[in-house]
Amino acid sequence: MDHSPQKRMLVGALSTLGALGALTFSASALAQEIDHAKAAIEFEKFRAEMEDSNPSELFELKGEELWKAKRGPKNVSLAESCDLGQGIGKIEGAYVQMPRYFADADAVMDAERRIVWCMVEKQGFKFDDIAKKPFATDTFTPDATNLVTYVAAHSKNMKIAVPLKDPKVKEAWEIGKEMAAYRAGPYDFSCNTCHGTDGKRIRMQDLPNLATAAGAIKGVQGWPGYRMTGGIQLTHQWRMTDCFRQQRFPAPKYTSDAIAYLLTYMIGNANGQVYKGPGIKR
């Protein structure tokens, strides 16, 4: 391309038409920028259309059933026993106000961690059984995934409001921030290597800067979400675990402190942004 006759002619003409030449070069660089932006906009349009009939709703329906049904060895429903921070059984706006500190568990918990905690403590399920298959495959969707989708749907179009004023949550946020900057693994990189500055991308995917509100919301939006590739429903817990895999880190434990802290950092940074509910992914 650089050695094309047109370019050479252009370079030849530069001495006489310097100003015009410079203009042509900057214009072609600009065209590339615009193409990239255009592709991103087109993809957003496609996503908006898909969201109109988002299969996430199917999982939401199952989650609702699970939330209200008496289940587990203790035969109680989550609706009559589980407090997501808004009072027992209350789910309106609960998702956008997590992670938060729960005194009964003495831990900062994200939505999925809290729901699993309720399933174990209130309904009597065994944590090890849940943690054996924590994420969806093409033939299986965990109950917790359906429940998170149901709860998240009841925070649709609400502002993210992680209670960072709570010292316990703030502490979790600080640890999460440290973790995001922690370089390790065979490739020696941290979360921040890709997600700590503006304007980075991998192939065609723009990488959000999770330290900013506008960037962090991109890491929150669309989760839990339906992956069109494979047709499976996945949660924030899964996304975080997959980040560890992509970094070639050892797999974190399901609903562990580590993930809760990272989620506190990311979702906390998105405070004030509007959450659009369960989403749809490529």
Place this chain on the structure above:
Amino acid sequence: MADPMKIRAAMKGDVCEIRVLMSHAMETGMRKDSDGKTIPAHFIQTLTVALNGKAVVSGQAAPSVSRNPVFGFKVKGAKSGDKVTVSWVDNKGDKRSDEATVA
């Protein structure tokens, strides 16, 4: 028993737009599991949409349709308050029927 469908039906001008989300594995019969065994085909074969009990759409689906498919229909001559019934039958004889009201 199959999982419920999600049906949306709304009047747009004089045309009723119906959107149906179905929960179904839609296995093609071509895929293999991790042991190398073929996963048997399992897909929706026929689907019907009825308006107040009268069939307005009758169609056939094939294994090439995606998992958890979305179908959209436009129907003339419907009005707000009409009852929409969507039903499907798959190749294993499993079936599901759900209702919604036109908004």
